[in-house]
Amino acid sequence: MGPPALNISSSEPVEDAQQNLLPSKPPPLPEDSLLEVQSQRRANWARFSFAFGVAACIFACVAAVFVLFSCRHRNQADFYSDPEYTQRWGFSRPLKTLSRPVVLLISSDGFRYGYHWKVPLPNIHRLQVNGTEAVPGMIPVYPTLTFPNHYSIATGLYPAWHGIIANYFSDPSSNERFHPGIIDPKWWLGEPIWESIVKHGLISATYFWPGSDVSKGAWNCNLPYCQHYNHSVPYEDRVDTVLAYFDLPDDKRPSLITLYFEEPDHTGHMVGADDPHIDKAIVRVDQMLGRLFDGLDARNVFDDVSIILLSDHGMVGTCDKKIIYLEDFAPWISMPSSWTDTLSPVLAVRPPPNVDVKEVYQNITEALSSGKVANSEFLQVYLKEDFPSRLHYSSSDRIPPIIGIVAEGYKLERKRSPAKECAGAHGYDNEASSMHPIFIAHGPQFAKGRQIASFVNVEVYNLIASILGIQGAANNGTLSFSRTVLLPSI
Numbered sequence: 510m511g512p513p514a515l516n517i518s519s520s521e522p523v524e525d526a527q528q529n530l531l532p533s534k535p536p537p538l539p540e541d542s543l544l545e546v547q548s549q550r551r552a553n554w555a556r557f558s559f560a561f562g563v564a565a566c567i568f569a570c571v572a573a574v575f576v577l578f579s580c581r582h583r584n585q586a587d588f589y590s591d592p593e594y595t596q597r598w599g600f601s602r603p604l605k606t607l608s609r610p611v612v613l614l615i616s617s618d619g620f621r622y623g624y625h626w627k628v629p630l631p632n633i634h635r636l637q638v639n640g641t642e643a644v645p646g647m648i649p650v651y652p653t654l655t656f657p658n659h660y661s662i663a664t665g666l667y668p669a670w671h672g673i674i675a676n677y678f679s680d681p682s683s684n685e686r687f688h689p690g691i692i693d694p695k696w697w698l699g700e701p702i703w704e705s706i707v708k709h710g711l712i713s714a715t716y717f718w719p720g721s722d723v724s725k726g727a728w729n730c731n732l733p734y735c736q737h738y739n740h741s742v743p744y745e746d747r748v749d750t751v752l753a754y755f756d757l758p759d760d761k762r763p764s765l766i767t768l769y770f771e772e773p774d775h776t777g778h779m780v781g782a783d784d785p786h787i788d789k790a791i792v793r794v795d796q797m798l799g800r801l802f803d804g805l806d807a808r809n810v811f812d813d814v815s816i817i818l819l820s821d822h823g824m825v826g827t828c829d830k831k832i833i834y835l836e837d838f839a840p841w842i843s844m845p846s847s848w849t850d851t852l853s854p855v856l857a858v859r860p861p862p863n864v865d866v867k868e869v870y871q872n873i874t875e876a877l878s879s880g881k882v883a884n885s886e887f888l889q890v891y892l893k894e895d896f897p898s899r900l901h902y903s904s905s906d907r908i909p910p911i912i913g914i915v916a917e918g919y920k921l922e923r924k925r926s927p928a929k930e931c932a933g934a935h936g937y938d939n940e941a942s943s944m945h946p947i948f949i950a951h952g953p954q955f956a957k958g959r960q961i962a963s964f965v966n967v968e969v970y971n972l973i974a975s976i977l978g979i980q981g982a983a984n985n986g987t988l989s990f991s992r993t994v995l996l997p998s999i
């Protein structure tokens with residue numbers, strides 16, 4: 510739509526019409542009349558300027574709306590038609606050896622974004638320079654704990670939706686308690702990607718992933734495609750089993766393979782994120798990736814496989830001077846351990862039914878504002894219904910009615926003890942950059958050497974579904990995400 514036509518009065522051809530009526534030489538205008546004409550001309554010019562200004566504004570607004578609409582349209586529906594996009598990143602590359610796409614989803618637990626700058630890691634570097642990396646890292650879901658995040662990656666759902674709201678929690682309806690290792694499907698909601706794939710007639714294989722050894726729906730965790738978790742299995746055995754899947758005939762080869770390493774999370778908890786021991790742990794993971802990549806190269810499938818290397822969360826150092834003690838709350842409230850599912854970094858309080866929740870909350874906030882609780886400014890406590898919406902952590906009965914966020918690097922403990930220690934932790938606000946893990950993807954549909962902005966890990970489910978060309982289950986991710994990350998086909 511173009512700008513509206515300017516409505517300026519056109520000059521009538523009055524001169525010719527009036528010429529015969531006027532004397533050959535018009536009498537001079539009196540002084541006042543001259544002033545009046547000049548004034549009239551100024552007024553006319555002002556009206557013209559005003560009208561032109563209004564028209565220009567309308568035109569600018571219409572143009573701005575058009576540009577905005579064009580950008581939005583390009584992002585959502587017509588992204589690939591942008592010649593700049595395809596000229597810069599190209600198109601997806603055809604498979605050379607495999608008959609159909611295979612996604613290899615690898616988690617290195619607690620691999621904080623930035624660890625890969627600490628020491629040379631040639632195999633991760635190979636993925637970086639030839640693949641697509643999220644910078645600065647991927648955004649985990651809150652709480653930034655292992656089980657909620659791995660299961661969000663698998664389902665595309667926030668914890669309030671998939672039900673694994675923490676590593677340890679209680680269900681108020683049954684009073685049963687969840688802990689890692691429980692594989693009863695009643696705890697695990699949503700549809701994980703390995704189940705979605707099986708529903709489409711394809712094969713999934715999982716070499717460890719939180720939730721993968723839960724048989725539910727169309728998914729049964731049985732050998733040879735699913736391994737029940739055993740932390741003592743050497744990394745080499747895990748890698749070699751994954752490689753063996755590529756030796757199977759086409760109709761037996763999985764379309765998705767997960768692979769999980771406990772490091773560097775295990776070391777990070779013991780020494781913190783900045784200790785030199787971390788270097789050894791990440792070098793070990795990189796060596797295992799090297800073993801894996803060598804095996805894929807030997808089978809001539811490295812470039813065919815969509816390799817997604819990621820992690821569940823980051824890690825931050827904690828130390829004995831950064832502690833908040835519940836014993837300081839005693840004059841206002843005493844919270845027995847039966848009230849608290851967890852203390853730190855998530856204070857999860859569920860008072861018994863005969864205790865008023867708002868009164869407990871009130872007492873906690875009075876204690877925190879009293880000036881008598883050491884480091885009280887580093888604990889933020891909320892009623893569940895007032896919890897920040899950006900964290901998506903309220904719409905589940907499993908989430909307790911009172912939640913406290915401990916500040917990054919701090920801990921909440923019951924009482925003072927002579928033990929002095931520095932270590933590492935995670936579980937804090939997912940806005941903290943220390944909680945952000947790596948995301949690097951390599952394969953036929955990923956651009957080489959491309960960096961993309963950070964995104965929440967609930968997008969990974971749709972990304973895998975798009976690579977495999979299947980329709981996933983409803984989830985909290987966005988359908989447009991895959992179109993902005995994956996290369997278009999020619």
Ligand SMILES: [Zn+2]
Pocket residue numbers: 618619654655656774821822
């Ligand atoms: Zn973890």
